[in-house]
Amino acid sequence: MRRADRLFLIIHALRGRRTALPARGLAETLAVSLRTVYRDVADLQRSGVPIEGEAGVGYLLRKGSDIPPLMFQPEELEALVVGTRFVQAFAGERLSRAAGAALLKINAVLSPELRERSERSRVFAPDFGQHAAIKAHIDEIHVAIAEARVVVLDYADEKGSASMREIQPLCLAFWGGAWTLGAWCRLRRDFRNFRLDRIRQCTLSAQKFAEDAATDFRAYMRAMESASR
Incomplete structure (x- = not known):
């Protein structure tokens, strides 16, 4: 993944959140090391992006930096979440990472109500142990x-x-x-x-x-x- 794409995803992941996002969650989604996440966030902060927080605690985008929520119906959002879970469980590593990054972008710009709805979905796709x-x-x-x-x-x-x-x-x-x-x-x-x-x-x-x-x-x-x- 290009560094520019990674920085873009970090910003989108932080938008609209009420609680701090741990660096480890970002690292797993982006398939990079914790050190890379810390360095990228520090670079974004130095460039003027209003990110608050620190390593070991988590990060937030300063209040007022949100963008309008995507216009999803609750059922449409759940379909996307469930579909992503299936891809992550059963597809290859490339598509799994892409699905995780796509869901990260979607969740980043959802209204709090829709984000909570997506997190409450009880339709899962357990990995059956593919070799x-x-x-x-x-x-x-x-x-x-x-x-x-x-x-x-x-x-x-x-x-x-x-x-x-x-x-x-x-x-x-x-x-x-x-x-x-x-x-x-x-x-x-x-x-x-x-x-x-x-x-x-x-x-x-x-x-x-x-x-x-x-x-x-x-x-x-x-x-x-x-x-x-």
Whole structure:
């Protein structure tokens, strides 16, 4: 994360709060050290941002520095909070950090009443203990999809038989207990779904694949819809 983005998030996290925000909470959300948070806050204070508090106690933005609250209905806000919890529990580290940062921004500009409502939500998404390798695969494949990069998989099927697959990744899907990767398999010359917990190794190639009407995401969705009938 760029330092400018980090400073922006710190200011937004402090806006509208009634109680001091501990530096440790900021550090965990921003995925940086406590020392970095202390240094960033000190730099903001020196630049004229009206932050009160100190290390070990917490920080507040001086009263009167708030910005207008976002116009969310309570149910809309709860949907965002619950969605963020699911992302943090089940997605990769990159999306988890992004979801945490997004929620931090939202909470920073909510009215006190809406912020309290969001904190009272009793819909949770406990992490079912995903292996760290699966979360790493999610991050890697997410990048590959965004950049249209070919991926090489060392994959084991349901019987444990291993094979090497060169694929064109198209989408990731979560089915409530397992993640799958939808892709065009160059070995089988067809669309395939790969379970992430059966991927032994995932390697992103430097090779990129071009959009093709016969092998792109739309074609994949048509194939899946046809197979489900």
